[in-house]
Amino acid sequence: QAFQEENRVQDRLAMMGTLASGLAHEIRNPLGGIRAAAEMLQRELEGAEDQEYARIIVSEVDRLNQLITQLLDFAKPKKLKKTSVNINQILSELLILQHSAMQRRKIALRQEFDPSLPPVWGHEPSLKQAFLNLIKNALEAMEGGGTLRVATGYISDYRMQVGEGKPTPMAQVAIADTGAGIPEENLKSLFTPFFTTKPKGTGLGLMMTQRILKEHESQLRVASKVGEGTTFKVLLKLAL
Ligand SMILES: Nc1ncnc2c1ncn2[C@@H]1O[C@H](COP(=O)(O)OP(=O)(O)OP(=O)(O)O)[C@@H](O)[C@H]1O
Ligand SMILES: [Mg+2]
Missing domain, CATH: 1.10.287 (Helix Hairpins)
Incomplete structure (x- = not known):
């Protein structure tokens, strides 16, 4: 079945x-x-x-x-051309565009960017799309208002799960909302195409995000608690 x-x-x-x-x-x-x-x-x-x-x-x-x-x-997915990307800048641009939507929904923004974060390795338009999907989901989860936290930082000793386990420096982006949260039984379906709990959702947002991040050999993790909120964490390779 x-x-x-x-x-x-x-x-x-x-x-x-x-x-x-x-x-x-x-x-x-x-x-x-x-x-x-x-x-x-x-x-x-x-x-x-x-x-x-x-x-x-x-x-x-x-x-x-x-x-x-x-x-x-x-x-027809094809290999994305990667360059050096300033992730703080991408995120600020995305957040500026959401400003009025956030005001309307009484959502406060906590922007915690590490200004010394080195550039990451990526395809800028795709990364924008991936983060926009996560930010939109976060906003949509906070119907009654809340706080959106977008944080960037540097992880110096992250060990890739695959390969030699040599410590690799990575950039981490966290997108956290204080919204509805995701029930345990939905967690495994999040990236399935057409999985949606929204009346007008297509259920393709997270699938696309996951696909883009996979193409970047990046890691995506989610933690959520019903009634408290959800945090998505993305680890990206640095452009060295
Ligand atoms: N931050 C979040 N808080 C609570 N639930 C979430 C969050 N992000 C995703 N979800 C759940 O995962 C489902 C799938 O998300 P996804 O972005 O793939 O599709 P969608 O948002 O429903 O529709 P679309 O993105 O295509 O407009 C959502 O319908 C929602 O139930
Ligand atoms: Mg979505």
Whole structure:
């Protein structure tokens, strides 16, 4: 029965992948046309203001194209190009964008960043996505308000569970909420595609986060207590 269940999930994922890449291709073609036309306008138009409108069309089309590339990546995972990434900066950017949502929900922010944290090794857009998913979950768990704690730090003697067990320095990011918490019986399902307890959830957030972190050879741990809150901890390799 477990096997059947697994198969169904695989089938659904495969179908979504096919749909996504088909759709992406169909959308890309007209976007190319729009972009070319807007670029032409940008050259032809006289007024600075009109040129600015045309420029906005071009840059928004570029943004859509990027989104579509991401969608295709999701359908057909490939190796992510890693660079040196400032994790404190990524997190502050994400938190600034959530500021008004947090005010609305009466959620306080405790931002505890280690300013001397060295850069980590990663693919910035994917890491942003992974942390955004965790932050959104934390906020969604605090319906009646609460505190979101986002902390970064340096762990000098972390031993990888696999391999030689040589001490490796790592960066740690903790995302902690004082929300509803996760019942014991749900903990094992968290990363299963389509597992959701939310009326409008898709249940893909944590699956994606886990997939991205796996690609970074990173570790993700969760601790939770019903009625008290949840903490997700991510360990990332440093860019050395
Ligand atoms: N911080 C958290 N506090 C309490 N429950 C959580 C937390 N993070 C995840 N969960 C539980 O795990 C489930 C799966 O999370 P996931 O992010 O994969 O999907 P979702 O949030 O339901 O939907 P989506 O992210 O696609 O909008 C959630 O529905 C929720 O029950
Ligand atoms: Mg989610």
